[in-house]
Amino acid sequence: MKPENSKENSRKCICGECPVYSECCREKNELLFCGRTNSICELNQNRMCICGDCPIHFEYNLQGGYYCVNEFKG
Ligand code: SF4
Ligand code: SF4
Incomplete structure:
Protein backbone atom coordinates (compact mmCIF):
# COMPACT_ATOMS: atom_id res chain seq x y z
CA MET A 1 0.00 0.00 0.00
CA LYS A 2 1.24 3.47 -0.83
CA PRO A 3 1.92 5.48 2.36
CA GLU A 4 -0.42 8.36 3.04
CA ASN A 5 0.96 11.72 1.95
CA SER A 6 0.65 13.39 5.35
CA LYS A 7 2.72 15.76 7.44
CA GLU A 8 3.03 13.11 10.11
CA ASN A 9 4.52 10.63 7.64
CA SER A 10 6.84 13.30 6.22
CA ARG A 11 8.21 13.88 9.70
CA LYS A 12 9.02 10.18 10.03
CA CYS A 13 10.80 9.96 6.65
CA GLY A 35 3.99 8.39 -0.53
CA ARG A 36 4.38 11.05 -3.21
CA THR A 37 6.45 10.66 -6.34
CA ASN A 38 10.08 10.31 -7.31
CA SER A 39 12.52 13.22 -7.25
CA ILE A 40 12.96 15.71 -10.06
CA CYS A 41 16.71 15.85 -9.20
CA GLU A 42 19.56 13.85 -10.74
CA LEU A 43 20.56 11.35 -8.03
CA ASN A 44 23.48 8.98 -7.52
CA GLN A 45 21.99 5.49 -7.41
CA ASN A 46 25.36 3.93 -6.64
CA ARG A 47 24.90 5.07 -3.06
CA MET A 48 22.94 3.00 -0.56
CA CYS A 49 19.22 3.61 0.04
CA ILE A 50 18.32 3.63 3.75
CA CYS A 51 14.54 3.21 3.35
CA GLY A 52 14.85 -0.16 5.10
CA ASP A 53 15.66 1.65 8.36
CA CYS A 54 12.64 3.96 8.14
CA PRO A 55 9.54 3.59 10.36
CA ILE A 56 7.28 4.19 7.34
CA HIS A 57 8.89 1.28 5.54
CA PHE A 58 8.01 -0.91 8.50
CA GLU A 59 4.50 0.50 9.11
CA TYR A 60 3.39 0.06 5.50
CA ASN A 61 5.29 -3.18 4.99
CA LEU A 62 7.17 -1.81 1.97
CA GLN A 63 9.49 -4.16 0.15
CA GLY A 64 11.72 -1.98 -2.00
CA GLY A 65 13.56 1.31 -1.87
CA TYR A 66 15.02 4.02 -4.09
CA TYR A 67 11.60 5.63 -4.30
CA CYS A 68 13.36 8.92 -5.05
CA VAL A 69 14.57 7.35 -8.32
CA ASN A 70 11.68 5.05 -9.26
CA GLU A 71 8.12 6.15 -8.58
CA PHE A 72 6.34 3.87 -6.13
CA LYS A 73 2.85 3.05 -7.40
CA GLY A 74 1.83 1.02 -4.34
S1 SF4 B 1 10.41 4.52 3.15
FE1 SF4 B 1 12.04 5.81 2.26
S2 SF4 B 1 10.95 7.32 0.99
FE2 SF4 B 1 9.48 6.37 2.35
S3 SF4 B 1 9.36 7.73 4.10
FE3 SF4 B 1 10.88 6.16 4.59
S4 SF4 B 1 12.87 6.96 3.99
FE4 SF4 B 1 11.28 8.23 3.01
S1 SF4 C 1 14.08 6.92 -1.20
FE1 SF4 C 1 15.96 7.81 -1.98
S2 SF4 C 1 16.57 9.40 -0.54
FE2 SF4 C 1 15.04 8.10 0.45
S3 SF4 C 1 16.22 6.61 1.62
FE3 SF4 C 1 15.74 5.68 -0.38
S4 SF4 C 1 17.46 6.22 -1.74
FE4 SF4 C 1 17.57 7.51 0.08
Missing part, protein backbone atom coordinates in the same frame (compact mmCIF):
# COMPACT_ATOMS: atom_id res chain seq x y z
CA ILE A 14 14.57 9.58 7.01
CA CYS A 15 15.47 10.38 3.38
CA GLY A 16 17.19 13.56 4.57
CA GLU A 17 19.88 11.40 6.22
CA CYS A 18 20.41 9.21 3.14
CA PRO A 19 23.58 9.43 1.02
CA VAL A 20 21.44 9.40 -2.14
CA TYR A 21 19.49 12.47 -1.02
CA SER A 22 21.04 15.62 -2.48
CA GLU A 23 21.22 19.36 -1.99
CA CYS A 24 18.79 19.61 -4.91
CA CYS A 25 16.25 17.47 -3.01
CA ARG A 26 16.71 19.68 0.03
CA GLU A 27 16.12 22.85 -1.97
CA LYS A 28 12.91 21.39 -3.39
CA ASN A 29 11.79 20.26 0.08
CA GLU A 30 11.43 16.73 -1.24
CA LEU A 31 10.61 13.96 1.27
CA LEU A 32 8.34 10.93 1.59
CA PHE A 33 9.04 9.77 -1.96
CA CYS A 34 7.20 6.49 -1.32
Whole structure:
Protein backbone atom coordinates (compact mmCIF):
# COMPACT_ATOMS: atom_id res chain seq x y z
CA MET A 1 0.00 0.00 0.00
CA LYS A 2 1.24 3.47 -0.83
CA PRO A 3 1.92 5.48 2.36
CA GLU A 4 -0.42 8.36 3.04
CA ASN A 5 0.96 11.72 1.95
CA SER A 6 0.65 13.39 5.35
CA LYS A 7 2.72 15.76 7.44
CA GLU A 8 3.03 13.11 10.11
CA ASN A 9 4.52 10.63 7.64
CA SER A 10 6.84 13.30 6.22
CA ARG A 11 8.21 13.88 9.70
CA LYS A 12 9.02 10.18 10.03
CA CYS A 13 10.80 9.96 6.65
CA ILE A 14 14.57 9.58 7.01
CA CYS A 15 15.47 10.38 3.38
CA GLY A 16 17.19 13.56 4.57
CA GLU A 17 19.88 11.40 6.22
CA CYS A 18 20.41 9.21 3.14
CA PRO A 19 23.58 9.43 1.02
CA VAL A 20 21.44 9.40 -2.14
CA TYR A 21 19.49 12.47 -1.02
CA SER A 22 21.04 15.62 -2.48
CA GLU A 23 21.22 19.36 -1.99
CA CYS A 24 18.79 19.61 -4.91
CA CYS A 25 16.25 17.47 -3.01
CA ARG A 26 16.71 19.68 0.03
CA GLU A 27 16.12 22.85 -1.97
CA LYS A 28 12.91 21.39 -3.39
CA ASN A 29 11.79 20.26 0.08
CA GLU A 30 11.43 16.73 -1.24
CA LEU A 31 10.61 13.96 1.27
CA LEU A 32 8.34 10.93 1.59
CA PHE A 33 9.04 9.77 -1.96
CA CYS A 34 7.20 6.49 -1.32
CA GLY A 35 3.99 8.39 -0.53
CA ARG A 36 4.38 11.05 -3.21
CA THR A 37 6.45 10.66 -6.34
CA ASN A 38 10.08 10.31 -7.31
CA SER A 39 12.52 13.22 -7.25
CA ILE A 40 12.96 15.71 -10.06
CA CYS A 41 16.71 15.85 -9.20
CA GLU A 42 19.56 13.85 -10.74
CA LEU A 43 20.56 11.35 -8.03
CA ASN A 44 23.48 8.98 -7.52
CA GLN A 45 21.99 5.49 -7.41
CA ASN A 46 25.36 3.93 -6.64
CA ARG A 47 24.90 5.07 -3.06
CA MET A 48 22.94 3.00 -0.56
CA CYS A 49 19.22 3.61 0.04
CA ILE A 50 18.32 3.63 3.75
CA CYS A 51 14.54 3.21 3.35
CA GLY A 52 14.85 -0.16 5.10
CA ASP A 53 15.66 1.65 8.36
CA CYS A 54 12.64 3.96 8.14
CA PRO A 55 9.54 3.59 10.36
CA ILE A 56 7.28 4.19 7.34
CA HIS A 57 8.89 1.28 5.54
CA PHE A 58 8.01 -0.91 8.50
CA GLU A 59 4.50 0.50 9.11
CA TYR A 60 3.39 0.06 5.50
CA ASN A 61 5.29 -3.18 4.99
CA LEU A 62 7.17 -1.81 1.97
CA GLN A 63 9.49 -4.16 0.15
CA GLY A 64 11.72 -1.98 -2.00
CA GLY A 65 13.56 1.31 -1.87
CA TYR A 66 15.02 4.02 -4.09
CA TYR A 67 11.60 5.63 -4.30
CA CYS A 68 13.36 8.92 -5.05
CA VAL A 69 14.57 7.35 -8.32
CA ASN A 70 11.68 5.05 -9.26
CA GLU A 71 8.12 6.15 -8.58
CA PHE A 72 6.34 3.87 -6.13
CA LYS A 73 2.85 3.05 -7.40
CA GLY A 74 1.83 1.02 -4.34
S1 SF4 B 1 10.41 4.52 3.15
FE1 SF4 B 1 12.04 5.81 2.26
S2 SF4 B 1 10.95 7.32 0.99
FE2 SF4 B 1 9.48 6.37 2.35
S3 SF4 B 1 9.36 7.73 4.10
FE3 SF4 B 1 10.88 6.16 4.59
S4 SF4 B 1 12.87 6.96 3.99
FE4 SF4 B 1 11.28 8.23 3.01
S1 SF4 C 1 14.08 6.92 -1.20
FE1 SF4 C 1 15.74 5.68 -0.38
S2 SF4 C 1 17.46 6.22 -1.74
FE2 SF4 C 1 15.96 7.81 -1.98
S3 SF4 C 1 16.57 9.40 -0.54
FE3 SF4 C 1 15.04 8.10 0.45
S4 SF4 C 1 16.22 6.61 1.62
FE4 SF4 C 1 17.57 7.51 0.08
